[in-house]
Amino acid sequence: MELELLYEGKAKKVYQSDTNVNHLILSYKNDATAFNGEKKAQFYGKGRLNNEISSLLFKALEDKGIQSHFIKRLDSSTQIVQKTDIIPLEVIIRNIATGSITKRLGIAEKTLFEPALAELFYKDDSLGDPLINDEHAMYLTGITMEELNGIKEEARKINQALMEIFASIGVRLVDFKLEFGRNRAGKILLSDEVSPDTCRLWDARTNEKLDKDVFRQGTGDLISVYEEILNRLEAKL
Secondary structure (H helix, E strand, C coil): CCCEEEEECCCEEEEECCCCCCEEEEEECCEEEECCCCEEEECCCHHHHHHHHHHHHHHHHHHCCCCECEEEECCCCEEEEECEEECCEEEEEEEECCCHHHHHHCCCCCCEEEEEEEEEEECCHHHCCCEECHHHHHHHHCCCHHHHHHHHHHHHHHHHHHHHHHHCCCEEEEEEEEEEEEECCCCEEEECCCCCCCEEEEECCCCCECCCHHHHCCCCCHHHHHHHHHHHHHHHC
């Protein structure tokens, strides 16, 4: 029986589960995009790597008390998750200055943010995912200030947990993107994925980039660096 395709994004296809109406099947694609889709390529094996890395990280976060939509890895490129209605916000947590924030605000590259900075972006490709403030977020998404504060607090907890996980494998968590969704019971949960597609990761000793920046900037082999992250996580977790 062919599954019903509900949505296809840049990195994943989302299917309705044929066994539970409250579950979805996420199928990770081999596509890589950057600069809001202006740069595109395909890398054989990327979907498998992101699925396996994200599955490991969701389980590690659960061990640290962080709930998410993740249920289990189904096979090499798919996973089962709770069905959530994604809130159209991207929450960016920045531990070290790099990328757009250095150009936008003139902050020196590699400046440490202590505490980490949290930024909100409106999830809308047609608008280029613009930076927004709290009032914009409530107006555009319908969430309450209490819910928004809860999302920010959860994002900071996730940041602390991920920093510990990555530090244990010799990696610095520079910054990362989170998405949240509301499940059938109305609870807001961490959703989407946590992978080198959504995190900036630097080797703690050499500062070598171990994330999608090697594709964005054309400085390395994407599959090799994703394999490196997976191998380190598997050895530790």
